[in-house]
Amino acid sequence: MNSMPAREALTGSSGHAAVPGQSGAPPVAPPPPSPVQQARWGDIDPGSIYEYIRVATFAIGPDGRINQWSERAADFFALPAEEALGADPVTALVPREHWRNGRARLERTLAGEEWIGTTPYLDREGSESLAEVYLMPAAGHASEDGTPGALCLAVDLGKLRRIETDLAASAAVFGQTPSGFFLFDRELRLQRVNKAFADAVGVPAELLAGRGAHDLFVPAEAERLQAAVRQVLATGDPVVDLRFSGSLPSRGGERRWAISLYRLTGPGERPIGVAGQVNDVTSRLVAEREAAGVRRNLALVNEASAHIGSTLDLETTAKELLDVVVPQFCDLATVDLYSALLSGETGPALAGAGRGGAYDGSGELRRVAVSSVVGDAAAVLGGDSAAYGELGYGARLAAAEAGGTLCYPPRSPHARALRTGRSAIPDPGPDPLLRSTLVVPLVARNQVLGLVQLSRAIGSEPFDARDVAIAEEIAARAAVCVDNARLYRREHERALILQRSLLPPGNPEASGLEIACRYRPSSNNTEVGGDWFDVIPLPGNRTALVIGDVMGRGLRAAVAMGQLRTAVRTLAMLDLEPAEVLGALDDIARGLGDPGPGPLPGYGRPDRPVDEHAAEVYLATCVYAVFDAVTRRCTFANAGHLPPVLLSPGEPARMLDVPPGLPLGVGGEPFEEVTLELPDGALLGLYTDGLVESRKHQLDEGLLAFRLALQNGGPVLETLCDQVLNELDPHHGEDDIALLMARVRAFPEDAVGDWRLPPEPTSVAKARELACGWLLVRGLEELVDTTELLVSELVTNALKHGRGDIRLRLLKDTTMVCEVWDDGYAQPRQRRAQETDEGGRGLQLVSLLAERWGSRRTPHGKIVWFELSI
Numbered sequence: 001m002n003s004m005p006a007r008e009a010l011t012g013s014s015g016h017a018a019v020p021g022q023s024g025a026p027p028v029a030p031p032p033p034s035p036v037q038q039a040r041w042g043d044i045d046p047g048s049i050y051e052y053i054r055v056a057t058f059a060i061g062p063d064g065r066i067n068q069w070s071e072r073a074a075d076f077f078a079l080p081a082e083e084a085l086g087a088d089p090v091t092a093l094v095p096r097e098h099w100r101n102g103r104a105r106l107e108r109t110l111a112g113e114e115w116i117g118t119t120p121y122l123d124r125e126g127s128e129s130l131a132e133v134y135l136m137p138a139a140g141h142a143s144e145d146g147t148p149g150a151l152c153l154a155v156d157l158g159k160l161r162r163i164e165t166d167l168a169a170s171a172a173v174f175g176q177t178p179s180g181f182f183l184f185d186r187e188l189r190l191q192r193v194n195k196a197f198a199d200a201v202g203v204p205a206e207l208l209a210g211r212g213a214h215d216l217f218v219p220a221e222a223e224r225l226q227a228a229v230r231q232v233l234a235t236g237d238p239v240v241d242l243r244f245s246g247s248l249p250s251r252g253g254e255r256r257w258a259i260s261l262y263r264l265t266g267p268g269e270r271p272i273g274v275a276g277q278v279n280d281v282t283s284r285l286v287a288e289r290e291a292a293g294v295r296r297n298l299a300l301v302n303e304a305s306a307h308i309g310s311t312l313d314l315e316t317t318a319k320e321l322l323d324v325v326v327p328q329f330c331d332l333a334t335v336d337l338y339s340a341l342l343s344g345e346t347g348p349a350l351a352g353a354g355r356g357g358a359y360d361g362s363g364e365l366r367r368v369a370v371s372s373v374v375g376d377a378a379a380v381l382g383g384d385s386a387a388y389g390e391l392g393y394g395a396r397l398a399a400a401e402a403g404g405t406l407c408y409p410p411r412s413p414h415a416r417a418l419r420t421g422r423s424a425i426p427d428p429g430p431d432p433l434l435r436s437t438l439v440v441p442l443v444a445r446n447q448v449l450g451l452v453q454l455s456r457a458i459g460s461e462p463f464d465a466r467d468v469a470i471a472e473e474i475a476a477r478a479a480v481c482v483d484n485a486r487l488y489r490r491e492h493e494r495a496l497i498l499q500r501s502l503l504p505p506g507n508p509e510a511s512g513l514e515i516a517c518r519y520r521p522s523s524n525n526t527e528v529g530g531d532w533f534d535v536i537p538l539p540g541n542r543t544a545l546v547i548g549d550v551m552g553r554g555l556r557a558a559v560a561m562g563q564l565r566t567a568v569r570t571l572a573m574l575d576l577e578p579a580e581v582l583g584a585l586d587d588i589a590r591g592l593g594d595p596g597p598g599p600l601p602g603y604g605r606p607d608r609p610v611d612e613h614a615a616e617v618y619l620a621t622c623v624y625a626v627f628d629a630v631t632r633r634c635t636f637a638n639a640g641h642l643p644p645v646l647l648s649p650g651e652p653a654r655m656l657d658v659p660p661g662l663p664l665g666v667g668g669e670p671f672e673e674v675t676l677e678l679p680d681g682a683l684l685g686l687y688t689d690g691l692v693e694s695r696k697h698q699l700d701e702g703l704l705a706f707r708l709a710l711q712n713g714g715p716v717l718e719t720l721c722d723q724v725l726n727e728l729d730p731h732h733g734e735d736d737i738a739l740l741m742a743r744v745r746a747f748p749e750d751a752v753g754d755w756r757l758p759p760e761p762t763s764v765a766k767a768r769e770l771a772c773g774w775l776l777v778r779g780l781e782e783l784v785d786t787t788e789l790l791v792s793e794l795v796t797n798a799l800k801h802g803r804g805d806i807r808l809r810l811l812k813d814t815t816m817v818c819e820v821w822d823d824g825y826a827q828p829r830q831r832r833a834q835e836t837d838e839g840g841r842g843l844q845l846v847s848l849l850a851e852r853w854g855s856r857r858t859p860h861g862k863i864v865w866f867e868l869s870i
Contacts, residue, residue, distance in 0.1 A: 054155065054159055055072060057153050059138065062110065065088060067085065093121050094120065098120055110148065112148060130157045180198075180199075180277065186271065190210065191209065232263050257279065304477050308321050314489060317481045325474065329454065332371070333372075334369065335367070335369040336451050361418030362407055365408075414453070418451060423472055425468070434458070440453075441475070529558060531738035532565050539863075540811075545624075546624055547641070548622035578635050582622065582671040586639065589618050589665035590665050619663050620664045623636065625637075632744060638659060640666075642688070643657070645707060647685070681743065683743050686739075688736065689735065694735070752812075755809075756805050774810055780816060783870070790850060793842040793846055801828070804824075816869075850866035851869050
């Protein structure tokens with residue numbers, strides 16, 4: 001800080017001050033006595049100018065040795081007194097390369113020559129610094145022969161230059177800046193001001209020294225300023241852009257100021273005062289307010305047209321309306337819609353709205369959106385009886401946050417707006433936060449859908465006629481968007497119910513596989529499409545994994561997808577090979593797309609138009625895979641779909657080489673199969689093209705990104721699915737996405753029992769013995785009796801109706817499965833035995849005692865199996 005004003009204050013030489021009472025003198029009280037007038041002698045607080053600049057003094061005797069050493073010298077040179085006294089100052093203090101020059105200077109000083117200059121020295125960190133040194137002969141330290149000693153005063157030159165720079169900068173800021181600057185001391189008295197501040201308050205600068213805030217401003221604003229100065233002085237936290245208004249005792253008229261305050265600290269972070277900057281923003285605020293009022297009307301209407309209705313979601317549309325009006329138009333706003341509206345229907349309350357007479361506007365509404373830049377306002381967020389007591393309404397409104405329901409009393413301004421479709425400006429009631437409220441009904445297609453309530457807080461301008469017109473225009477545009485969203489919601493809910501009914505519920509389970517799946521509909525149209533996936537349990541601990549994509553989007557694609565999915569499940573239950581399933585599915589798809597022959601003569605409507613585009617809807621791609629949990633072998637067949645991705649442990653992810661085939665519904669070519677053995681822990685990914693292809697990147701880039709996402713993903717399959725979707729779906733819903741991921745979990749070695757038996761009668765007893773022993777070892781004693789009986793029946797049937805060796809296999813998973821293999825192709829058929837028949841009851845026993853049973857073909861015969869719960 002510049003010490004000149006302080007020195008002038010102490011000496012009283014601050015210029016010719018105007019004497020109060022003379023002509024032209026401002027009505028300012030005389031300044032208080034200065035500190036010099038109060039006390040000539042006394043102690044000062046710690047932290048003088050010497051704390052800012054490093055100063056050291058010491059004395060050198062006639063012999064050229066240090067004979068006096070101060071504590072500041074010890075701190076300055078980092079040399080204790082016991083080492084300094086009696087030492088050669090040049091050797092102890094000057095760097096070695098400057099020793100010769102230092103010695104010459106010292107000798108000339110001891111000879112009686114005074115020297116002022118700079119010299120390098122080693123500071124307390126051991127690095128070389130520069131000091132300004134004053135060497136002067138000292139007669140009091142002369143020797144007996146009259147040789148004088150020397151006194152040395154050393155100042156850190158870097159600190160000194162910084163102080164000079166700070167003083168110059170301070171003088172420039174105070175003298176040249178157009179903003180008003182001032183300094184308060186710790187007693188909250190002005191210590192220094194610049195001309196801009198003096199001009200702003202209308203008092204000469206020389207009369208402001210020692211003044212306080214109460215000498216310049218009205219009491220209320222002076223207290224606010226003093227409180228802010230105390231806070232900054234106590235905490236050190238700056239106060240920026242503090243706004244206050246009032247009039248000056250020395251200048252008439254209402255003014256508006258913006259003040260920023262900062263604490264000044266001395267050595268050791270000791271507070272020494274507060275600096276401030278003040279700007280008169282009166283004219284600027286008036287101009288800005290007028291310009292904002294002119295621009296706001298057009299900007300609000302334009303923003304409402306561009307912003308409201310970007311989606312067909314009711315709640316989002318309501319929030320978009322509030323985003324437009326808060327805080328640009330009002331401080332707090334709510335949107336209330338009739339409860340019947342949210343279900344997409346036109347209820348009784350809506351049927352009478354807007355016609356007058358029959359409907360009193362007191363139907364149940366739901367608060368769908370709330371936006372506020374102020375605290376809670378009870379009258380707007382629900383209100384109470386006090387808000388309507390003077391008008392005689394009497395009924396209490398239930399407080400309603402977003403999502404709550406409420407009913408307005410029939411005689412309230414809100415109900416009147418709902419009943420008549422006209423805006424109202426009700427009394428804001430006793431709420432201390434609100435100054436003005438405006439209620440605008442949402443009317444579209446001659447129906448009142450609800451209302452929007454707008455409020456301005458204390459300190460804002462009340463609503464006028466121009467504001468009402470703007471609010472009604474914005475509400476009218478928003479009402480059309482809300483009604484469109486209502487109509488869309490009704491259709492969307494129906495389509496979504498259909499979509500959900502066609503997909504597997506939750507995460508399906510599969511033997512030997514950990515399954516995770518995701519479906520993300522397109523954001524276009526009805527958000528339903530033709531992508532689907534399925535996980536179908538098959539006999540023998542096998543699982544069919546299916547993923548497909550019907551070409552096209554919308555409800556027609558979803559219906560076609562449902563028909564094909566049902567057909568796949570039916571064909572899977574027949575236990576056909578994957579290629580056979582796709583072949584039959586291709587025939588079904590072509591049949592679905594065929595518009596069929598015209599009506600027979602005399603029947604139907606011969607003039608009914610035929611949908612020539614129906615065949616296009618039923619073109620689809622599909623991958624059908626069957627995984628055997630016991631052998632870990634998976635057989636794939638593809639109908640024009642993207643190939644599966646396999647990530648084996650310790651290997652990079654790769655695309656499986658599965659023949660692509662033609663899409664379903666094209667026909668003309670058979671489908672091929674590929675069988676692979678999947679290692680334990682392998683990850684299989686099935687997906688649709690919406691995951692890897694978009695307008696922003698090519699298919700090859702998407703496939704590469706998918707493989708990298710699988711390689712870099714975590715071990716948790718559910719989390720991995722989410723990571724893949726987040727990384728590969730940056731376009732947010734261009735197309736439907738279906739993702740099915742399966743990780744192989746190999747059976748334990750003791751979970752499978754497998755034996756081959758010769759086609760001999762003794763094999764029946766041997767099969768019983770092997771099955772019972774296997775169950776007892778695995779702690780399944782409760783299944784022994786039933787299994788023994790059913791194994792006997794199946795092995796006996798294999799001997800009687802089959803041929804070749806018999807294979808018995810037991811599998812323990814979530815259930816116990818028993819399979820009997822033979823080389824006969826005749827499938828078993830359950831029949832009802834008569835009372836006189838000696839046989840034919842074996843399969844009836846199997847059907848009665850087993851949870852499930854069945855048979856399936858193999859390339860060389862058949863398998864008959866049954867399943868028991870564990």
